[in-house]
Amino acid sequence: MALPNAGILTPVTFDATSFVLVVTSGAATDALTFGGSLSGDYFLAADGQADDAVALFESMLNTNTGAVAYTVAVDGDGFLSISADGPFALLWTHGSTTLDPALFGFTAADVSSSGNELAAPNQCSGWWAPGKPVGPDSREQQPIVGSVRATTTGKVKVTQIVVPKKTRTIGWQFLDKSHVLEEDEPATRPTGSFEYHWINSISAGDRVRYYVDTTARTASSYSLYRTESLERPYVRSERYRVLYDVTLKLREAS
Numbered sequence: 482m483a484l485p486n487a488g489i490l491t492p493v494t495f496d497a498t499s500f501v502l503v504v505t506s507g508a509a510t511d512a513l514t515f516g517g518s519l520s521g522d523y524f525l526a527a528d529g530q531a532d533d534a535v536a537l538f539e540s541m542l543n544t545n546t547g548a549v550a551y552t553v554a555v556d557g558d559g560f561l562s563i564s565a566d567g568p569f570a571l572l573w574t575h576g577s578t579t580l581d582p583a584l585f586g587f588t589a590a591d592v593s594s595s596g597n598e599l600a601a602p603n604q605c606s607g608w609w610a611p612g613k614p615v616g617p618d619s620r621e622q623q624p625i626v627g628s629v630r631a632t633t634t635g636k637v638k639v640t641q642i643v644v645p646k647k648t649r650t651i652g653w654q655f656l657d658k659s660h661v662l663e664e665d666e667p668a669t670r671p672t673g674s675f676e677y678h679w680i681n682s683i684s685a686g687d688r689v690r691y692y693v694d695t696t697a698r699t700a701s702s703y704s705l706y707r708t709e710s711l712e713r714p715y716v717r718s719e720r721y722r723v724l725y726d727v728t729l730k731l732r733e734a735s
Contacts, residue, residue, distance in 0.1 A: 484614035485694030491607045491682035492522035493584060503575035507567045509547030512577045524690060525605040527555040528698045538585060557696035559608030561586045561601040569594045604670045609678050610695050611660040617652040624648055652728040661715050661725040675715055675727050683708050688734045706731035
């Protein structure tokens with residue numbers, strides 16, 4: 482049985498509490514509101530949680546006045562698709578549109594559905610999906626902070642000071658450079674390299690989600706971590722010098 486492909490989702494943040502996207506749904510054209518009280522971190526996970534930007538996008542589309550019902554999904558590689566029970570168009574170039582299309586994998590161009598469906602050409606923001614199972618995995622380890630000392634009578638005195646959050650080391654081996662280096666990102670994954678996420682999110686102390694299987698994203702299918710090391714975690718493979726290894730040292734986050 483093949484092992485599932487593992488990956489990481491990093492958060493996106495918004496610089497306003499709401500945004501507008503002009504959408505044509507059937508015969509109606511509406512200026513729809515995304516958000517309304519946006520605050521904090523969001524993930525493009527399509528898992529229906531309160532911090533799910535994909536769920537917010539779907540909810541926005543379903544406020545249209547054309548009575549068109551929308552469903553929005555994201556596959557295991559981070560590409561978004563929209564299906565509806567009627568024709569529609571996303572007017573990203575409209576003067577009233579303020580929502581960033583790149584977050585959802587679109588470019589700054591108006592797009593129309595074909596057969597009542599539409600697929601974004603690019604990967605969503607916040608996704609690192611190298612298309613491989615995780616390699617080394619220490620599983621979560623429980624560190625103990627304290628001391629052990631011997632007394633003059635030969636006895637041992639143990640003092641447990643605190644039980645900190647658990648740690649975990651995970652890694653991927655033999656990755657193509659397009660999944661690791663910013664300069665080698667393909668056009669369809671404009672922010673999809675590990676280097677991009679390391680520089681802009683992970684090393685900044687953001688909470689990140691680790692999925693053992695990127696196709697199975699629910700409220701309980703991921704672990705939440707922060708990095709516990711700023712040492713560069715990606716290097717050339719010792720075995721295959723044209724490939725790269727990634728090793729992350731993480732600490733449990735809440």
